[in-house]
Amino acid sequence: MSTRDDLRDIALKEFAVAGYAGTSLQRIAEIAGVSKSNVLYHFDSKEALLEAAIGPAIDQMAVILGSIDESLAEPKARRAFIEQFVDFLLERRLEVHMFISQGPGLEDVPVVDRANALVATLATFFSSAVSSVEDHLRFGVALGGAAYVLSAKQDPSLAEGPFEESESDEVRAALVTIVSELLAPVSVQQTHTPAR
Amino acid sequence: MSTRDDLRDIALKEFAVAGYAGTSLQRIAEIAGVSKSNVLYHFDSKEALLEAAIGPAIDQMAVILGSIDESLAEPKARRAFIEQFVDFLLERRLEVHMFISQGPGLEDVPVVDRANALVATLATFFSSAVSSVEDHLRFGVALGGAAYVLSAKQDPSLAEGPFEESESDEVRAALVTIVSELLAPVSVQQTHTPAR
DNA sequence: ACAGCCTCTGACCGATCGGTCAGCTACCTT
DNA sequence: AAGGTAGCTGACCGATCGGTCAGAGGCTGT
Numbered sequence: 001m002s003t004r005d006d007l008r009d010i011a012l013k014e015f016a017v018a019g020y021a022g023t024s025l026q027r028i029a030e031i032a033g034v035s036k037s038n039v040l041y042h043f044d045s046k047e048a049l050l051e052a053a054i055g056p057a058i059d060q061m062a063v064i065l066g067s068i069d070e071s072l073a074e075p076k077a078r079r080a081f082i083e084q085f086v087d088f089l090l091e092r093r094l095e096v097h098m099f100i101s102q103g104p105g106l107e108d109v110p111v112v113d114r115a116n117a118l119v120a121t122l123a124t125f126f127s128s129a130v131s132s133v134e135d136h137l138r139f140g141v142a143l144g145g146a147a148y149v150l151s152a153k154q155d156p157s158l159a160e161g162p163f164e165e166s167e168s169d170e171v172r173a174a175l176v177t178i179v180s181e182l183l184a185p186v187s188v189q190q191t192h193t194p195a196r
Numbered sequence: 197m198s199t200r201d202d203l204r205d206i207a208l209k210e211f212a213v214a215g216y217a218g219t220s221l222q223r224i225a226e227i228a229g230v231s232k233s234n235v236l237y238h239f240d241s242k243e244a245l246l247e248a249a250i251g252p253a254i255d256q257m258a259v260i261l262g263s264i265d266e267s268l269a270e271p272k273a274r275r276a277f278i279e280q281f282v283d284f285l286l287e288r289r290l291e292v293h294m295f296i297s298q299g300p301g302l303e304d305v306p307v308v309d310r311a312n313a314l315v316a317t318l319a320t321f322f323s324s325a326v327s328s329v330e331d332h333l334r335f336g337v338a339l340g341g342a343a344y345v346l347s348a349k350q351d352p353s354l355a356e357g358p359f360e361e362s363e364s365d366e367v368r369a370a371l372v373t374i375v376s377e378l379l380a381p382v383s384v385q386q387t388h389t390p391a392r
Numbered sequence: 393a394c395a396g397c398c399t400c401t402g403a404c405c406g407a408t409c410g411g412t413c414a415g416c417t418a419c420c421t422t
Numbered sequence: 423a424a425g426g427t428a429g430c431t432g433a434c435c436g437a438t439c440g441g442t443c444a445g446a447g448g449c450t451g452t
Contacts, residue, residue, distance in 0.1 A: 003399080018301040022217030025440065035401050036440090042399090046440065100344060101297030105214040133363065134370035137345050141374055144348065145341020148296060149333050152340065167329065174330035178337055181377070199429080221410065231431050232410090238429090242410065 004042045006032050012053040016094040016151070020050060020102060051111040057095035058115045064088055065121055079180065086175045089146050090168070097151035100144055119143070142182040146175055200238045202228050208249040212290040212347070216246060216298060247307040253291035254311045260284055261317055275376065282371045285342050286364070293347035296340055315339070338378040342371055 001009075010031050014023040025046055029036040043049040068081050089096055099115050106112040123139055197205075206227050210219040221242055225232040239245040264277050285292055295311050302308040319335055 019215040019217050019298065021215050022301065024438075026438080037402075037442090038400050040441065041401095044441095102215065104348075105218065132370075133366045134373065137367065137370045138374060140345030140348060141337065141341030141378075143341075144344025145337030145339075148340025148344060149336030152300075152336060170329045171333065174328075174333045177330065178334060178378070182337075182374070220408075222408080233412090233432075234430050236411065237431095240411095 003032070003034060003038070007034075007039055007042055007049070008052050011049050012094050012098075015050065015053060015102075016098045020098075020106060025049075047109060050109065054095045054098060054115070055111055057092040058111060058118065060088065060092065061115070061118050065118060065125075068125065078183070079176075082179050082183065083176055086146070086172060086179060089150055089175070090172060093147070093150040096147045100147045138182050142179045145182075146179060149175075199228070199230060199234070203230075203235055203238055203245070204248050207245050208290050208294075211246065211249060211298075212294045216294075216302060221245075243305060246305065250291045250294060250311070251307055253288040254307060254314065256284065256288065257311070257314050261314060261321075264321065274379070275372075278375050278379065279372055282342070282368060282375060285346055285371070286368060289343070289346040292343045296343045334378050338375045341378075342375060345371075 007028060011023070011028050014028060014031070025039050026036050028049075029039045032039075039049070043052060064084055067084075068077075099112070099119075103112060103116060103119075122143075123136075203224060207219070207224050210224060210227070221235050222232050224245075225235045228235075235245070239248060260280055263280075264273075295308070295315075299308060299312060299315075318339075319332075
């Protein structure tokens with residue numbers, strides 16, 4: 001693995017656990033065993049490092065959202081989307097946790113604004129302007145709850161690899177069940193894209 | 197309202213939205229319209245300000261947890277607890293959001309460790325060692341999801357007062373429904389404290 | 393052998409961090 | 423009137439922040 005990739009991975013982990021503002025370039029450099037200057041050689045700025053760390057996850061999220069069309073009202077399509085979404089949460093739990101917990105307060109960082117826009121898009125799919133307050137809450141609980149539980153599970157270690165092999169499948173299945181349950185009563189608006 | 201209370205409230209809001217590390221005493225002082233020295237006159241240190249900001253919420257949480265006994269298995273008692281818990285989330289959403297999103301990474305801050313211990317206690321009530329992975333996830337999704345959705349709802353403003361009067365009741369009722377739904381299948385262990 | 397590039401470092405920069413300190417003002421007590 | 427105390431401020435401290443810069447060392451192509 002290249003030094004650049006090392007730095008990106010370390011930065012992502014530190015940003016997720018200690019926060020963007022709470023993580024210094026010096027600390028990232030020390031963990032990686034390089035100088036702070038070297039961090040700024042590979043990345044133009046701290047903000048550029050943040051973009052490199054969470055950008056791929058946002059790109060991936062955009063692809064997932066682009067693949068869903070208005071057929072989301074059909075139970076089968078919806079189930080497939082939820083599975084895809086849970087897989088995304090499992091694979092990118094650090095990035096998602098970062099965005100969930102630090103999304104506000106990291107405004108005017110371009111890559112974060114892009115992520116905010118994506119979540120807004122996703123929300124309109126599941127609960128448009130005409131849906132009830134409860135539907136909004138269901139969507140939020142599903143997204144925020146799944147993101148929280150994944151980041152909180154391996155709290156102190158925040159291990160690098162995915163979950164234990166044996167546990168991973170069980171977690172995935174349970175999450176799909178829970179999220180499906182949460183979103184089941186939500187009616188999907190499949191007409192036009194909402195006005196706002 | 198005294199200057200001290202002003203500072204505590206401002207600090208809580210800023211800590212919640214920008215993070216503890218991302219909020220400077222200078223900024224808190226500017227918002228309050230006082231000098232930074234004055235902040236450190238009312239609070240011995242930044243950490244003391246954090247404790248003053250979230251301590252009351254943790255005390256309140258401890259009281260709630262102390263009031264529940266092992267009768268939580270009965271549906272009526274469980275429902276009452278969920279309502280009490282949702283009310284707590286509504287009243288203390290800033291503190292809860294702070295703890296949820298910054299709990300790890302704020303270790304060795306005494307007041308945060310106390311909050312962590314409380315959540316662990318709560319978790320053992322709902323899902324002991326013998327319960328399934330899905331039960332653990334259900335509990336986590338309910339807690340983290342409810343906390344996220346409440347902090348995310350009023351994103352930019354992060355208004356001081358509670359929700360709009362008309363909307364507040366609806367949000368409360370919906371949250372009680374959703375959390376009850378999430379926790380319904382979870383079997384409560386009411387024998388002894390789990391072995392591990 | 394030399395030139396050029398990539399990787400990387402230490403020294404250094406101004407700004408800001410949390411925190412200390414001496415002292416000012418206003419008010420209360422005797 | 424004198425003294426004490428609570429509330430507050432500006433000047434200042436060392437440490438650390440993100441970021442710049444000149445240059446060292448290694449590797450490749452000529």
